[in-house]
Each structure stands twice: as structure tokens, then as C-alpha cells.
Amino acid sequence: RRAAIAELSWPLGDDISDAVLEAALYKAGGTKTGHRRSPEPDWTQVHRELKRKHMTLQILWDEYISRYPEGYRYSRFCDLYRGWAMKLPVTMRQDHAAGDKLFVDYAGDTVTVVVDRLSGKTRQAHLFVAVLGASSLSYAQARWSETLPDWIECHILALEFFGGAPALLVPDNAKVAIIKACHFDPQVNRTYCGMAAHYGSAVLPTRPRRPRDKAKVEAAVRIVERWLLGRLRHRTFYSLAEVNAAIGQLLHDLNDKRVLRRVGATRRQLFEELDRPALRPLPVERYVFAEWRIRRAGLDYHVEIERHYYSVPYRFAREQVEARITANTIEIFHKGERIAAHRRSSGNGKHTTIPDHMPSAHRRFADWTIERIQREA
Structure with a gap:
């Protein structure tokens, strides 16, 4: 037949x-043969809703069938959605929960900046890129180097740009972030961990030699390189501020004006709908960059940091300690317990001593100054 x-x-x-x-x-x-009276589900909206936490196709079908009782049954609803989702680009088929992950990386290419107008001497600026998993909202910042201070500062600016903190920060295994790469238990830089903890996030580096673990940021880096560097190739910059001003304008066009294919919305619209409600609020105080150094207290119970000597309680003489160094303070820890805190001084080779750190005999001797002797006389 x-x-x-x-x-x-x-x-x-x-x-x-x-x-x-x-x-x-x-x-x-x-x-299906025939025509249903109920309208076809908005698969784009279904796809967006699935990015929310605790959301399933069963819940979305229940809402759909309550509005349209003559609509598709659950199995057909799932089949049609999966058929629609198979037509999406590979990067859109990844499952990223709203507000869950922020992928970070440096672009491979650099931006040329003229630092001396007379001699024409140039310097290369590195491009930091951060992108949210669910909405693909992107951030970029040009820096002179990829050192730890620049790495931390870029994260702080990115979180302030997004207006909140995600649950996880996902870098690759760069030395600036990961001290020892490991498949099971990587060792993360202590300063990086402290910064993440300040914003209520955790660091989850990708597996070694597994670039697909952060395919989202890899794709974002390619987009940024084409969208930013391609448009900036004929422009001449004379400062890092000029570069970042131009990047900010192009990012506005990328995030707020460019509509994503198959989704029918801009990155900014997706961010406001998905990521922003799920992000953690930023703390009142901004993170203060701090470095950690391992030192050993001397016989005079002082620790040398940047050519200056800071006291610790005398019972910790000869002990190995850890120093947390910021622009204004020096904090000294022993086995995780803070034992001393000082205001940072210049590297003049002198000593900063707190009287309470001295033994009683030393303190009595130190009290007999020339002024006290004359006063007693």
C-alpha cells in the first residue's frame, strides 16, 4: 500500500x-498528524528556564499543560525540545546553571600600546577575559602583565562589573593561579583562595590538559579577539586607559546590542533574567590584595619582610611563620593563628617592636632610656 x-x-x-x-x-x-489547537511551546524560553536551578522538563511541561490542556503529552514535549536543542551550536548545549560559574582566562593575542610618542617605543598589553556560564555576559580588561596583582585586580573589577559573585571561579592551570596542577587535588594560590573566599566563592580549576572543561571561556576569548582586537587593529593607543576605554565601548555593543542566534536575546537580557538573581551580593568592603611569604623568626623574635623587621611574641623565636603582606599592614601567622599585626613600614632596615612581645627582663631593660634615667635623677 x-x-x-x-x-x-x-x-x-x-x-x-x-x-x-x-x-x-x-x-x-x-x-504528528493533524494540527493541534494549542500553540507550539516557545522552545527558546524553555531552554532559558532550564538554566535555572532545580528546573526540569517535567516542571515546565506541567506549566505548559495547565495552560493548554490539549497540548503535547510529556514524552512528545521532551522529544520536540531535544530535537530543537540539537540544532543549537555546541557551546550553547553545555549545561551551565545561572550564577554558578565564572570562567576566566587571558587571551593569546596582545594589544600594542605606544608608551613614548617621541621614540615610538611600544609595549604589549595583555587581555584578561571573564564570562558567565549561563548568560555568556563577557568582560575584558587590558593589563600590562599577567602577574598575581594584575590577576587579582582583574577579578575584582570583573565582579564589580557583574554586580555580584558566582559560586565558582574556573581558571585554567596557569602558574599565577595554580601552584601545583593535579587531576584530583590541585593546589591553588593562597592569595587567589583568599580573594575568592572574601566574595563567598570557591576556585575550581580545570583538569590539566582538558581545554573543553572551560570551553565557554575559550569560545569567549575567540569572540573577544575577533570582536575587540579585530576592530582595534588600525587604532593607535598611547596609554592603557585609552585601550580600556575602547574595550568598554566595544563590550557594550557585544553585550547589549548583539542578539545571540537561536536564543533571540542579547547577553545583557539573559544576564538580567538568569545570572543576576542568582549571583551573591558583593561584600561592603573591597578585597585588599595580600601576598603570603614564609619566614623564620630570628633569635631576637623579629621577622624580616621587605628589608624591615617586625616583632612577634618572644616564645615564637626560631619558629617558622607565615606573613600576610598588604599595602598597609603586616600580619604574621603561626599554624593558622595570627600572632602579630603591624602597620607596614618602609624598607629602611630598622625594627618595629611591640613591648608586649618582649620578655619581662627585656622589657624592663628597654624601659631604662636616657630620658627615664634623667627623670628619675
Whole structure:
């Protein structure tokens, strides 16, 4: 009967392959016959809703069928959605929960900046890129180097740009972030961990030699390189501020004006709908950059940091301690407990001593100054 309807006769022609034969016999295979009165579900909206936490196709189908009782049954609803999702680009098929991950990386290419107008001397600026998983909202910042201070400062500016903190920061295994790369238990830089903890986040580096673990930021880096560097190639910059001002304008066009294919919304619209409600609020105080150094207290119970000597309680003489160094303070820890705190001084080779850190005999001797002797006399 199907062959008669398809007007096929035996023997078949040489041009009739299995695919052509199947299409002729089963023209409507995999589709519903007839027309439903209820409208087709908005698969773009379904795809967005699935990015929210605790959201499933069952919940979305329940909401759909409550509005349209004559609509698709659950199995057909799932099949149609999966068929629609298969047509998305690979980077859009990844499952990223709203507000969950912020992917960070440096672009491979640099920006040329003229630092001396007279001699024409140039310097290369590195491009830091951060992108949220669910909405793909992107941030970029040009810096002179990829050192730890620049790495931390870029994270702080990125979080302030997004207006909140994600649950996880996902870098690669760069030395500036990861001290020891490991498949199971990587060792993260202590300053980086402190910065993440300040904003209520955790650091989850990718597995070594697994670039697909951060395919989101890899794709974002390519987009940024094409969108930013391609448009800036004919411009001449004379300062880092000029570069970042131009990057900010192009980022505005990328995030707020460019509509993503198949999604029908801009990155900013997706961010306001998905990521912003899920991000953690930023703390009142901004993170203060701090470095950690391992030192050993001397016989005089002082620790040398940047050519200046700071006291610790005398009972910690000869002990190994850890120093947390900021622009204004020096904090000294022993086995995780803070034992001393000082205001940072210049590297003049002098000593800063707190009297309470001295033994009683030393303190009594130190009290006999020339002024006290004259006063007593």
C-alpha cells in the first residue's frame, strides 16, 4: 500500500538509495498528524528556564499543560525540545546553571600600546577575559602583565562589573593561579583562595590538559579577539586607559546590542533574567590584595619582610611563620593563628617592636632610656 501511494515499482532504479526509499515510504515519519489547537511551546524560553536551578522538563511541561490542556503529552514535549536543542551550536548545549560559574582566562593575542610618542617605543598589553556560564555576559580588561596583582585586580573589577559573585571561579592551570596542577587535588594560590573566599566563592580549576572543561571561556576569548582586537587593529593607543576605554565601548555593543542566534536575546537580557538573581551580593568592603611569604623568626623574635623587621611574641623565636603582606599592614601567622599585626613600614632596615612581645627582663631593660634615667635623677 505504501509503495502504491509512493508510486514505486519493482525493480527499483539504481538511483533509489535506502534513504530515498525510506523517505518515499514514510514521508511523515517522526511527526504528528493533524494540527493541534494549542500553540507550539516557545522552545527558546524553555531552554532559558532550564538554566535555572532545580528546573526540569517535567516542571515546565506541567506549566505548559495547565495552560493548554490539549497540548503535547510529556514524552512528545521532551522529544520536540531535544530535537530543537540539537540544532543549537555546541557551546550553547553545555549545561551551565545561572550564577554558578565564572570562567576566566587571558587571551593569546596582545594589544600594542605606544608608551613614548617621541621614540615610538611600544609595549604589549595583555587581555584578561571573564564570562558567565549561563548568560555568556563577557568582560575584558587590558593589563600590562599577567602577574598575581594584575590577576587579582582583574577579578575584582570583573565582579564589580557583574554586580555580584558566582559560586565558582574556573581558571585554567596557569602558574599565577595554580601552584601545583593535579587531576584530583590541585593546589591553588593562597592569595587567589583568599580573594575568592572574601566574595563567598570557591576556585575550581580545570583538569590539566582538558581545554573543553572551560570551553565557554575559550569560545569567549575567540569572540573577544575577533570582536575587540579585530576592530582595534588600525587604532593607535598611547596609554592603557585609552585601550580600556575602547574595550568598554566595544563590550557594550557585544553585550547589549548583539542578539545571540537561536536564543533571540542579547547577553545583557539573559544576564538580567538568569545570572543576576542568582549571583551573591558583593561584600561592603573591597578585597585588599595580600601576598603570603614564609619566614623564620630570628633569635631576637623579629621577622624580616621587605628589608624591615617586625616583632612577634618572644616564645615564637626560631619558629617558622607565615606573613600576610598588604599595602598597609603586616600580619604574621603561626599554624593558622595570627600572632602579630603591624602597620607596614618602609624598607629602611630598622625594627618595629611591640613591648608586649618582649620578655619581662627585656622589657624592663628597654624601659631604662636616657630620658627615664634623667627623670628619675
